[in-house]
Amino acid sequence: MTELISSGLVRGLGIGSTYALLAVGFVIIYRATGVINFAQPALMILGAYATSVLATGAGLPFPVAVLAAMAVLAAVGMATERVALRPMVGRQPFAAAMVTVGVLTVLFVVAHRLIGTQVRTVGDPWGLQRAELFGVSVAQVDLAKIVVSMVAIGAVGLFLARSRLGLAMRATSMDQEVALAQGVDVGRMFSLAWGISAALAALAGMLIGTSAGGFEAITALVALKALPVVIVGGLDSIKGAVYAGLLIGVAEALTRLYQPRYAEWLGANVDVVVPYVIMIVVLVVRPYGLFGTREVERV
């Protein structure tokens, strides 16, 4: 039971929270602009790098370094939108998605150049320490991942629900022309969506960088797990991104824990495949995702 809670549920919720952060970033950009942002992995790893430089290189207190890294990546995200995506407004979403693949390539090359081949650490305060949770010893870093991710997602949710800019972003996601007619600067909303998404990616990068082995450039590939998450949750649902992130994280952790014991014949690293298996099942049963909006076509 202890193992189930510690290595299964808490670890799974920890990594799942990180997936949820990344997926919420995907959803925010998709809802605001209709574009699937494939550049999210590069933004994530650049966020981890920025945190590492600011916390371990510049010596800033860790929370300050994290916030500063998020701000830097938000600026990178907004600049990317302005330079690469804004000219694509009015074009097919597929074409804009291809541009984000180009952005991914460019930013990933930059990240690779900056990080090099060495393994870096983000300078987090949790390390390998453990904490007691309902009498069970769990890794502090797993709890930190859950708390930090949920606080960040909650803050974004509050921003969207309660603030004037959040309302404008929601209106823009529903009907850009009508939002324009109400005086909303739609271009600014696109920019804001990219800024928020990139800041969340930076935070996710920091959390992924807290793993015992540190991070390297190739760690960016972890962010690709957010793709099955958004498809399972529904491309346009923030709530879906959170639930699907947690579901996939826990499924992955439980598979890693129990599959070698009870289904060894499946081979090694089955947990890596689990998110995609869940995605395929959901696509067959509910093609628009667990919480996504069902497309209705009038014929």
Next chain:
Amino acid sequence: MLAVNNLDVVYEDVILVLKNVTLEVPAGAIVALLGANGAGKTTLLRAVTGLLDVHRGAVTRGSVTLDGQPLHHLDAPRTVAAGIGQVMEGRRIFTDLTVDENLRIGGHAADRATVAAGLDRAYSLFPVLADRRQQPAGYLSGGEQQMLAIGRALMSQPAYLLLDEPSLGLAPRLVQHIKELIVEINRQGTAILLVEQNASMALSIASHGYVLETGKVVMDGAAAELLANDDIREFYLGLSEERDLSFRDVKHYRRRKRWLS
């Protein structure tokens, strides 16, 4: 005064939709713009409100001015800030937002005091909306959605309100109600450009009217004169003495309009 001067509008660089259109809306007036489907009425509103580029359209000649200041180069948010409000055809409310949020987004560019005043005004003009302020707007009836769209456009306290087919798809009783609301909004000081196919409703409350056909203003005059005009009565009000018009009659009317324009 809101003035459209010799305006040409082209879509996709090739489709000429408005040709040499001139129109004036004096401060505090109600002006009707009549025309059939495809005449260019909505395009004219887009040219005024800065929404042409969304549809790959552009002003290629002429100008739109507000109190002498050019308006047609401004984007939509700046047009709203300049004092132009718009109710689009088909209402176009945000169905997933609440009634209150729909109204608040209408005041996006305004300060807090203006938004508060706008909410008070909207809820006093449309008490039915006040009762349903926390409900998703998609649950409102067609008439209530039209009221919400008008209330939303009033949130920025515009000096000029452009209404695109506000009676479209509404029952006669609701059309009468919307008409009374338009008169009340105008009485409170907002000038109105009323784009309508329902000519009798529009001309009954307007001081002046324009008839737009295939992108050209083919007739304009005082609303009372237009109401008495034989062509308007026949082709827009359906009040012909002879019920069965021949193709020759219609062709003759069209030729006459070409000479007039």
